[in-house]
Amino acid sequence: MDLLGVLQILDSTVRMATPLLLACLAGLFSERAGIFDIGLEGKMLMAAFFAAAFAAFTGNVWIGLLAAIAASLALSLLHGLASITFRGNQLISGVAINFLAAGVTVVIGQAWFDLGGRTPALEGAGRFQEVTLPFADALAPVPVFGPIYAELISGHSPLVYVALLFVPLSWWVLFRTRFGLRLRAVGENPAAVDTAGVSVVALRFYAVGICGVLCGIAGAYLATGLAAGFVKDMSAGRGFIALAALIFAKWRPWYALYACLLFGFLEAIGNRFQSIELLGIAVPSQFMQALPYILTVVILAGFVGKAIPPRAGGEPYVKER
Amino acid sequence: MNLKQKFLGAAAMLALTAGAAAAEPGLIIDLGGKFDKSFNESAFNGAQRWVAETGGEYVETELANEAQREQTMRRMAERGANPIVVLGFANASALSEVAPDYPDTNFAIIDVDWLGDLPNVRQIAFSEHEGSYLVGMMAAKASETGTVSFVGGMDVPLIRKFACGYAQGVLAANPEATVIANMTGTTPTAWNDPVRGAELTRSQISQGADVVYAAAGGTGIGVLQAAADEDILSIGVDSNQNFLHPGEVLTSMLKRVDNAVYDVFSAGAEGFEAGVVRMDLSNRGVGIALDGFNEAIVPFSMLSEVYAAADQIVSGGLTVHDYTSDDSCPVLTF
Numbered sequence A: 001m002d003l004l005g006v007l008q009i010l011d012s013t014v015r016m017a018t019p020l021l022l023a024c025l026a027g028l029f030s031e032r033a034g035i036f037d038i039g040l041e042g043k044m045l046m047a048a049f050f051a052a053a054f055a056a057f058t059g060n061v062w063i064g065l066l067a068a069i070a071a072s073l074a075l076s077l078l079h080g081l082a083s084i085t086f087r088g089n090q091l092i093s094g095v096a097i098n099f100l101a102a103g104v105t106v107v108i109g110q111a112w113f114d115l116g117g118r119t120p121a122l123e124g125a126g127r128f129q130e131v132t133l134p135f136a137d138a139l140a141p142v143p144v145f146g147p148i149y150a151e152l153i154s155g156h157s158p159l160v161y162v163a164l165l166f167v168p169l170s171w172w173v174l175f176r177t178r179f180g181l182r183l184r185a186v187g188e189n190p191a192a193v194d195t196a197g198v199s200v201v202a203l204r205f206y207a208v209g210i211c212g213v214l215c216g217i218a219g220a221y222l223a224t225g226l227a228a229g230f231v232k233d234m235s236a237g238r239g240f241i242a243l244a245a246l247i248f249a250k251w252r253p254w255y256a257l258y259a260c261l262l263f264g265f266l267e268a269i270g271n272r273f274q275s276i277e278l279l280g281i282a283v284p285s286q287f288m289q290a291l292p293y294i295l296t297v298v299i300l301a302g303f304v305g306k307a308i309p310p311r312a313g314g315e316p317y318v319k320e321r
Numbered sequence B: 001m002n003l004k005q006k007f008l009g010a011a012a013m014l015a016l017t018a019g020a021a022a023a024e025p026g027l028i029i030d031l032g033g034k035f036d037k038s039f040n041e042s043a044f045n046g047a048q049r050w051v052a053e054t055g056g057e058y059v060e061t062e063l064a065n066e067a068q069r070e071q072t073m074r075r076m077a078e079r080g081a082n083p084i085v086v087l088g089f090a091n092a093s094a095l096s097e098v099a100p101d102y103p104d105t106n107f108a109i110i111d112v113d114w115l116g117d118l119p120n121v122r123q124i125a126f127s128e129h130e131g132s133y134l135v136g137m138m139a140a141k142a143s144e145t146g147t148v149s150f151v152g153g154m155d156v157p158l159i160r161k162f163a164c165g166y167a168q169g170v171l172a173a174n175p176e177a178t179v180i181a182n183m184t185g186t187t188p189t190a191w192n193d194p195v196r197g198a199e200l201t202r203s204q205i206s207q208g209a210d211v212v213y214a215a216a217g218g219t220g221i222g223v224l225q226a227a228a229d230e231d232i233l234s235i236g237v238d239s240n241q242n243f244l245h246p247g248e249v250l251t252s253m254l255k256r257v258d259n260a261v262y263d264v265f266s267a268g269a270e271g272f273e274a275g276v277v278r279m280d281l282s283n284r285g286v287g288i289a290l291d292g293f294n295e296a297i298v299p300f301s302m303l304s305e306v307y308a309a310a311d312q313i314v315s316g317g318l319t320v321h322d323y324t325s326d327d328s329c330p331v332l333t334f
Helices: A003-030 A040-058 A059-085 A090-113 A145-153 A158-176 A176-186 A190-195 A202-227 A238-248 A253-272 A285-300 B004-020 B039-054 B066-078 B089-100 B128-142 B157-173 B188-192 B194-206 B219-229 B258-268 B298-315
Strands: A276-278 A282-283 B027-029 B058-061 B084-087 B105-112 B123-125 B147-154 B180-187 B213-214 B233-238 B249-255 B275-277 B284-289
Touching: A003 A145, A003 A158, A003 A176, A003 A202, A003 A238, A003 A253, A003 B194, A040 A059, A040 A090, A040 A202, A040 A238, A059 A090, A059 A202, A059 B066, A059 B180, A158 A176, A158 A202, A158 A253, A176 A190, A176 A202, A176 B089, A190 A202, A190 B157, A202 A238, A202 B066, A202 B194, A238 A253, A238 A285, A253 A285, A253 B194, A282 A285, B027 B039, B027 B066, B039 B233, B039 B258, B058 B066, B066 B084, B066 B089, B084 B089, B084 B258, B089 B105, B105 B258, B123 B258, B128 B147, B128 B157, B128 B213, B128 B233, B128 B249, B128 B284, B128 B298, B147 B157, B147 B188, B147 B194, B157 B180, B157 B194, B157 B213, B157 B298, B180 B188, B180 B194, B194 B219, B213 B219, B213 B249, B258 B275
Parallel strands: B027 B058, B027 B084, B084 B105, B105 B123, B123 B275, B147 B180, B147 B213, B213 B233, B233 B249
Antiparallel strands: A276 A282, B249 B284
16 A cells, blocks of 8 residues: 555544544543533534534534534533532433434524535535644655645644644643643542532533533534534544543553544444455444444453543532431 | 213214314324435425425324324224325334224335235335435445445344445445445444444545445434535535535435325325335335535536436336345445
């Protein structure tokens, strides 16, 4: 296989990894603060719908993005209300959000557009266009580096670069700021944070809020970056793959990037080759699709280092028992 | 007989008489949704046409998940709908359980022909491989690179039947051509993943494909979109999808589910005929879509060859291999 073929697969890897990465970082903030969130899928779906709907109404993709973030944030706050304020079971609240999003998107979509829950196809400024980075055309003839810059690094939707920027940003916020320290502490030992006079509830709400914003961007990227409109259930399990990536990444931002790129790469390979010959054995693409889950189970079983979740994860904080 | 049993008996009698009085036809829309711009929508349109022409009324339900199939059929039968049309091969096993329990209700099932001798079931199977063969010929004629591609939805024999017919048509028109065939997935989410559909299409384009045929439900919308974005031609499926991207959708392989539903509804409970019905090129069950959106990109020479092939298929001079007949395809490996 030539350089161009490899670059095309890597290019596809970046596209497939971006929604996973955003959702994975969203889950990272939430779970680091002790709130398990299996509603990533639902939030992404809701965001995808509102991004496509508002982009279709206004013809402006940025308004779509804002609507997506607002919708996802609303679901996040609902999750927060149920699991932080009312100390409900976080898993149940997450599942409820997934079901809610799957139903509400189609019902509202049918009411607004009469297309059976789809939105109209988006055109022009209603979609995120590919950004050509400076000098991409000028550098393209340069051997090796030129094609890499022009094909792989340049020419993605702006949200791809936003997602990549969120990786160092998340690392810096979580591990280099006072807010990040408190947020992580709240996921490990909320009682200690409370004793220090910091509000556990407020910190956890900030965390689910950040989670909502990131899921909103992920959903908007699905509907207005990768596709051109909303189709029911279009998140197609990416929220769950992102959760798998989060465990695979052991709840760390940089590892999250690597895990999502790996999962994206597996998907890109599976898309490109229906079956792959490895050592004389044909590996079906279905195996490639299942590999992220298999790898996650391997990690969970402790074969590749231990994945230790935040200690207070999943438990509502009760003051003064 | 105590009071409770009497009430139950009375209620049952009431239900029976109510059922006999209604006798409206019923339609159970399958997973994927009524407005999928494809298979289900075609069935829905057939029912609507019947309503518009006869002024009659019918009962309709939409399945929300896999587990509801049998329960929905039973409920509709108990409401007295007759005949009841169910869509899709996934209903076959549920129907073979339900139909014997309601001997006075007639059922019709689309995409199934293997249920054997059920006296109250009409099994309607389409020859998708024949229609796919024709669009395959058109794809090969329209292709400049000599590479064309196929995106399927869920990897099931029915979709492989589309792919196999398509590949045969492509190779008949251009024996040197390459056919790239990809399936979106192995679970029902594969019917609603336009993002993955678009990504598969881009991957096929990077391998040289310049015409892509989508048989993938909602996923196909992403395929057609990606093809339009990258300025290659696409081929729609089931319903006429030419209008989605005018001038960029070469044609659509029509599967006249609407005609099948319309026929069953028109015959009603009285004119119902059980048995296996095959909808193929000869009775316009499958075909290609030609309208104002694509007439400029379909040259006359292409059409005349396609019609000639269609005539040959109808007359029996040309046989298109049906993947489901022996679970293998002579020209394509999956």
